[in-house]
Amino acid sequence: MELGLSLGDGVGFFRQEDNTQKNNKTTTGLDFCMGLGLNSSAPRVDDQERDKPQKSHDDDDDDDDDDDDDQMSEGDHQGSDDDTPVQLNLLPLAPVPRRNISSTLLNWSTSDNGSPENGSSGLPAARGLDVNRFPPAAEEVSSANSAGTSPFHMEYLGMYGRSNNRNLQLGGNKREVEATANDGVESERASDDDENGLHTRKKLRLSKEQSAFLEESFKEHNTLNPKQKLALAKQLNLRPRQVEVWFQNRRARTKLKQTEVDCEYLKRCCETLSEENRRLHKELQELRALKTSNPFYMQLPAATLTMCPSCERVATAPPPTAAVDSIPFPLTRPRFYPFSQTPTHPNQPAAS
DNA sequence: AAACTGCATGCCGTTACGTCA
DNA sequence: AATGACGTAACGGCATGCAGT
Numbered sequence: 367m368e369l370g371l372s373l374g375d376g377v378g379f380f381r382q383e384d385n386t387q388k389n390n391k392t393t394t395g396l397d398f399c400m401g402l403g404l405n406s407s408a409p410r411v412d413d414q415e416r417d418k419p420q421k422s423h424d425d426d427d428d429d430d431d432d433d434d435d436d437q438m439s440e441g442d443h444q445g446s447d448d449d450t451p452v453q454l455n456l457l458p459l460a461p462v463p464r465r466n467i468s469s470t471l472l473n474w475s476t477s478d479n480g481s482p483e484n485g486s487s488g489l490p491a492a493r494g495l496d497v498n499r500f501p502p503a504a505e506e507v508s509s510a511n512s513a514g515t516s517p518f519h520m521e522y523l524g525m526y527g528r529s530n531n532r533n534l535q536l537g538g539n540k541r542e543v544e545a546t547a548n549d550g551v552e553s554e555r556a557s558d559d560d561e562n563g564l565h566t567r568k569k570l571r572l573s574k575e576q577s578a579f580l581e582e583s584f585k586e587h588n589t590l591n592p593k594q595k596l597a598l599a600k601q602l603n604l605r606p607r608q609v610e611v612w613f614q615n616r617r618a619r620t621k622l623k624q625t626e627v628d629c630e631y632l633k634r635c636c637e638t639l640s641e642e643n644r645r646l647h648k649e650l651q652e653l654r655a656l657k658t659s660n661p662f663y664m665q666l667p668a669a670t671l672t673m674c675p676s677c678e679r680v681a682t683a684p685p686p687t688a689a690v691d692s693i694p695f696p697l698t699r700p701r702f703y704p705f706s707q708t709p710t711h712p713n714q715p716a717a718s
Numbered sequence: 719a720a721a722c723t724g725c726a727t728g729c730c731g732t733t734a735c736g737t738c739a
Numbered sequence: 740a741a742t743g744a745c746g747t748a749a750c751g752g753c754a755t756g757c758a759g760t
Contacts, residue, residue: 571735614729
């Protein structure tokens with residue numbers, strides 16, 4: 367059971383309709399995608415899915431375009447976007463036309479070097495302006511920020527401690543190697559500052575175009591294999607580590623939003639159930655009163671309404687199986703639960 | 719085949735920075 | 740100008756899976 371979610375602009379849609387077919391690991395028919403544990407299966411899938419292209423990447427480093435295409439198609443198929451229950455569709459502020467993504471990110475694998483040519487970028491304005499490059503001249507930053515005409519809010523704040531720090535800690539893993547491989551300048555600066563004992567945290571605001579582009583790519587794949595990450599970083603003039611972090615944070619935001627939505631839904635379910643419970647209690651009292659005043663007035667069929675002789679609680683025959691199966695996990699429809707009052711989960715398409 | 723190790727990467731919680739009211 | 744709230748980039752730690760030994 368998968369539920370769709372729409373946030374923002376009211377044009378959200380549920381893109382995971384194929385989850386149950388494609389991903390046997392994460393969906394067992396009980397995936398309500400609560401975000402409170404049920405989603406916990408997804409990360410592991412991501413890990414596994416991630417490793418596949420990784421292996422492929424290792425194997426075909428020197429291979430030609432065909433292999434890249436194969437990898438991408440494989441990635442598309444196994445892409446976590448298809449495998450993980452991501453319902454949120456947080457629209458970018460400045461949506462990039464899908465064709466741009468299609469001609470770049472979605473086809474970057476066809477590039478000879480595994481990354482798209484800059485010339486095919488859907489971000490002509492973003493190219494050449496790199497938040498991680500040399501700090502722009504003071505007047506450039508000033509004019510760009512004060513005038514507000516430039517879409518690029520570029521403030522060079524220093525170096526990048528994360529890579530170096532982590533590199534030192536872990537002895538330099540691939541994550542950091544690739545991060546520093548693409549940004550020699552920044553690495554040098556970072557090293558210099560580290561040597562100077564300056565571990566100031568640097569934070570760079572991504573431009574709207576960069577964010578929008580990342581957002582679009584996130585819609586296609588909410589996780590990236592190394593090749594995609596490198597290509598995306600090159601495309602946006604970011605370090606691979608930045609792309610990686612952005613996707614991690616983006617996934618976290620998605621999960622948080624999903625949790626909030628689910629909590630709201632559960633709250634409404636609770637309220638509905640409480641109301642129904644009150645109604646039934648009242649009804650029970652009325653029945654008891656009726657029975658006391660006139661014991662021969664009403665004879666209910668035993669299969670419909672029975673009272674436990676010990677606890678004096680009322681039980682009913684279970685609803686039809688088909689109706690029970692249609693109840694979204696974990697809110698198995700209780701007895702007496704009126705279908706008409708079932709709260710509609712935001713992710714769940716309205717019943718026609 | 720099982721155990722161990724190193725690597726890569728994900729998530730989580732947190733921090734710190736940038737922006738805005 | 741100062742400040743607090745908020746969003747988010749970046750970080751450190753830990754968990755996990757995989758490949759190699």
